[in-house]
Amino acid sequence: MRADSPVWHPFAQMAEHEAFPPLLIVGGEGGWLCDAEGRRYLDGNASIWTNVHGHNDPDLNAALARQLERTAHSTLLGLKHPPAEELAQRLVRIAPAGLERVFYSDNGAGAVEVALKQSFQYWQLRGQPQRRGVIGMQGGYHGDTFGAMAAGDSALFHGRFRSWCFPARHFAAPASGEAASSPPLSAEGQASASLSDLRQLLEREAAETACVILEPSVQGAAVMRLQPRGFLRAVADLCAEFDVHLICDEVFVAFGRLGVMTVCGAEGVTPDFLCLAKGLTAGYLPLAATLTRREIFDAFLGTYSSGKAFYHGHTFTGNPLACAVALENIRKLERLIAEGVLEQHAGVFAAALERRFLRHPHVRALRHRGFAAAIDLAPDAGSDEIFPPDERIGLKVCLRARDHGLLLRPLGDSLLLVPPLCLDEAELVELVDRTAAAIDDFFAA
Numbered sequence: 420m421r422a423d424s425p426v427w428h429p430f431a432q433m434a435e436h437e438a439f440p441p442l443l444i445v446g447g448e449g450g451w452l453c454d455a456e457g458r459r460y461l462d463g464n465a466s467i468w469t470n471v472h473g474h475n476d477p478d479l480n481a482a483l484a485r486q487l488e489r490t491a492h493s494t495l496l497g498l499k500h501p502p503a504e505e506l507a508q509r510l511v512r513i514a515p516a517g518l519e520r521v522f523y524s525d526n527g528a529g530a531v532e533v534a535l536k537q538s539f540q541y542w543q544l545r546g547q548p549q550r551r552g553v554i555g556m557q558g559g560y561h562g563d564t565f566g567a568m569a570a571g572d573s574a575l576f577h578g579r580f581r582s583w584c585f586p587a588r589h590f591a592a593p594a595s596g597e598a599a600s601s602p603p604l605s606a607e608g609q610a611s612a613s614l615s616d617l618r619q620l621l622e623r624e625a626a627e628t629a630c631v632i633l634e635p636s637v638q639g640a641a642v643m644r645l646q647p648r649g650f651l652r653a654v655a656d657l658c659a660e661f662d663v664h665l666i667c668d669e670v671f672v673a674f675g676r677l678g679v680m681t682v683c684g685a686e687g688v689t690p691d692f693l694c695l696a697k698g699l700t701a702g703y704l705p706l707a708a709t710l711t712r713r714e715i716f717d718a719f720l721g722t723y724s725s726g727k728a729f730y731h732g733h734t735f736t737g738n739p740l741a742c743a744v745a746l747e748n749i750r751k752l753e754r755l756i757a758e759g760v761l762e763q764h765a766g767v768f769a770a771a772l773e774r775r776f777l778r779h780p781h782v783r784a785l786r787h788r789g790f791a792a793a794i795d796l797a798p799d800a801g802s803d804e805i806f807p808p809d810e811r812i813g814l815k816v817c818l819r820a821r822d823h824g825l826l827l828r829p830l831g832d833s834l835l836l837v838p839p840l841c842l843d844e845a846e847l848v849e850l851v852d853r854t855a856a857a858i859d860d861f862f863a864a
Contacts, residue, residue, distance in 0.1 A: 424464040429578075435811075439818060442826075447474025450839040450846055452826060461850050463820070465839045468639065468671055469702035472751055473841035479701055482747035486740050495523065496735045502742030505768045509749055512681045517690040518710040522729075523737035525765065527670030527696035528562020528622075529633070530707035534692035535566045536731055537711060537719075538630040544718045544727055552628040553585075554620055554663075556613075557592040559633060560640035561668050570632050571638060575831075588624065589600045590617040592638065595645045595786060609647040617654065621661040630664035630691070631657075635682040636788065639671040643786045644791035648686075655688045664691040670707070674698030675840050677750050677789030691715060701748035702839075706741035749771045755840070765789050767844045771851040772836075779855070780830055781862050793834040796858070806832050812861075820857035834858075 427433065428441065442460075446453040448471050452462050459481040462470060472479060486502060493500050507521040522533050535553065542550035553570050560576065567576040569584035577584075593613040621628065635651045638644040651667075660666040667683045667690040674696060679685040683693060689712075696707035721727040735741075755761050772792055776785045783797035796812055798804045806812040811827030820827050827834055838850055 428527045435814075439814065442821070449475075450842045455498045458489035458824070460821065460824050460826045461842075461846065461853065463825050463836055463850055463854070465837045466702050467828070468676070468837045469700075470839040471675060471698050471701035471748055471841065473839055474702075476701070476841075478751060479703055479744050479747050482743050487710045490739055491738070492735065492738055494585045494689065494734075496732065500739050500742075501735075502692055502739045502746065503737035505518050506742040506746050507708075508748060510695070510710060513684070513749065514693055514710050514751075515681070515684045515687070517689040517712055518693055519713045519720040520711050520716040521837075522731075523709070523733075524707045524709065525670070525705045525733050525735055526562070526707050527566040527694065528564040529733065530709045531561045531567045531570065531651035531666070531668055532564055533709040533731060534623045534632070534694055535570060535630065537709070537729060538664045538666070538692065540729060541715050541718050542629050549627050550629045550663075551585075552624055553587040554617070554624075554628060554631045555587055555589050556633040556638070556811070557589050558638050558641035558644055559589070559668075559707070560638065561632065562670075565618055576640070586844075588628075589843070590620055592641070592644060593646050610650050610653060613650070614653050614657065616854050617657055621657060621663065624674075625661035625663055628661075628663045630666050632666040632668060634671065635686070635688075636672055636677055637791055639791065639835075640830070642786075642795070642830055643791055643835065645786055645788055651683065651686050655690065658691075664688060666692040666694065670694055670696040671835055674701075674748070675756065675761055676791060676837075678756070678765050680749075680752070680756065698747055699748070700745045701752075702740050702746045703748075704738065704741035705735070706738065706745055748840075751808065752840075761790075761840065764840075764842070764844060765845060768792075768838070768847045771848045775851050775855045779858070781811065781858060788835075790838055790840060793830075794834040794836065794854070795857075796834065816857055816861045819861045820854065823853040823856050825850065825853040825857065827857075 443455040445455050450462055451459050453459050500721040510521050511519055524530050524533055547801045555570045555572055557572050559571045560573045561571045568580055569587050572589045591613045593609040636646055655665055669681055673681045673695050682689055700706045719727050719729050736750050772787050776782045776794055781796055781802055782794055783800050784795040813832040817827045817829050
């Protein structure tokens, strides 16, 4: 790529691009990508956590081609089309019982904005306009639009914009307790302080609170911070006790990333809002969905002059091409889950990670669940020393990984491994081994 390229890349210090130029990707097959020089790389971050069945999947390609023969786009403003109708019905079937209405948008942040606005408007329509507050979880990341930034708690990404965001409260996240250097904490030990913090907030502020929002099970952008089993159920019970909405942001964790279609469904929790994106179209096209309960939808019904309608939308809301690919993605994914393939492969991935990194001299901590992992790098696994930020150790290890035919992205000095779900057992082991080789090569040099 030319140094004077007009593209302004996301999440990038563009001054580094001449020294650390991005690869020019021209093709892909399965879990692999190919650059302009003909080199092949394992896609170790699933094309930013979206890829499910691999690149250039014939079934998804065929679904897209069939829809192209009909129409590429038709608005949902006053019209409807079969792919959006069928996908909404399918999403309602795979979601926990009680989520019966689907509102489409284009990305994860958009899905969260929809949930927040619907929660706020619901309480207005119910005669409780004072319910404007949002409670998020420490370290939460829900996207980069202003409502999503306000609900989150990511100073790294959003700190400079905080004064433009509406105020929000944040309760303590459960202690992960899954470091390589210490034994895991009990589920009770991980969750008790966090749940106590949330209870205290609700006891003080429930009457002015619209909703609680969290990423269940794994906070991806918080370097894969894990929650103990049963934590989501406990949060849901507190929301029910204090009569506030619960928003589950499953943009990252749904659609097989943790081995199930939805985390809330697997844990027997029906939130008031469920936000879906990323894996929804298996990495093919932008599409998101916000699911909610019938009683919330019903509050918006009335005459035109009542002003109850939800005035929100996007030009490509419910795009037919994206919906058609999402339907085929879900059909394929349901088979993989039902046949136990994902469960078996997740076990292989976990075993390979622990074999390589639990006692690695430059890995301070390893966290993993399903097909998501974080490897925290350190000068010495046994010390609290950290690298100077401008040394960009995480980035340099990822650049070294290219020499081993592997594409990774760092978050600070942590390596995030998020493989496409199509990788077979040998490829998953290869992904871990190539990551270890890149780390070893870098520190040896």
